[in-house]
Amino acid sequence: MTITHPLALRATDVSMAYGRDRIVHDASIALTPGCVTALVGPNGSGKSTLLRGLTALHRPSGGSVVFADGADASGLGERELARRIALLAQSHPEPSGVSVREVVAYGRFAHRGRFRTGDPNGADVIDRAMAATGIADLTDQPVSQLSGGQRQRVWLATCLAQQTGIVLLDEPTTFLDVRYQREILEIVRDLADDGVAVGIVLHDLEQAAEIADEVVLLVHGRIVATGTPEQVFTPERLTAAYEVPIDVEPVEDGLRIRPQRLRRRPAVSRAA
């Protein structure tokens, strides 16, 4: 396939392992400025592992991850990587005695000098990241006293404050109520519309169909399909991937994707 857009990052034949267990096999994926690429697939299929491989946080055991300027991720130090790529991971440290604003300020570490100098725009960027994620009124609260959804938004703000051209998000809507799920998806879309290359792991296939330009379907650590949501999300492919019959129906703003009812169970609450 010829890709005509400029690339932000290209992973080629990436393999990932934990010890001797190979989890991701020869995965090739391209992230493009202005595009949302959604990684989907069943539990345990290797989505988070592949995402971490793209950040070089977990070094691939094979293949390469190369940025648009030709730099190989494996050759870059932590600060240089943090200037290029931000990752919202599935789990986070739980710092105690640290305020929301202090956590969001972590996102600026690669922009600051050794003695926390040289980042004249930092305060403004932090303010904007907090406003975009709806946490401005939590600024002095200790992070340890927040709800799961509030915390998720704090870590997302930290990623935004990093101001990178590539943003990777691992299930960013987890813990969020419907309003904040919607807001996060809109932030993700806005990021891409501003030219950021976004990679996102999503379990909700309808959400993926709605916001992604490209979808990558992983099954048992292998990419089995890449393309637009309409190309990838066919009933046959999803049924095979998730091992449950899945219906797909085009609707006005995307796709309606529903697993069929498996079987009728006897009512458990009714007295015999």
Ligand SMILES: Nc1ncnc2c1ncn2[C@@H]1O[C@H](COP(=O)(O)OP(=O)(O)OP(=O)(O)O)[C@@H](O)[C@H]1O
């Ligand atoms: N730190 C680890 N050490 C060893 N094995 C791991 C580790 N993390 C994940 N695995 C294994 O790697 C496989 C893929 O896990 P991964 O979290 O990448 O999948 P996933 O598709 O993101 O799953 P989910 O949808 O459940 O979040 C699983 O079999 C998991 O048990």
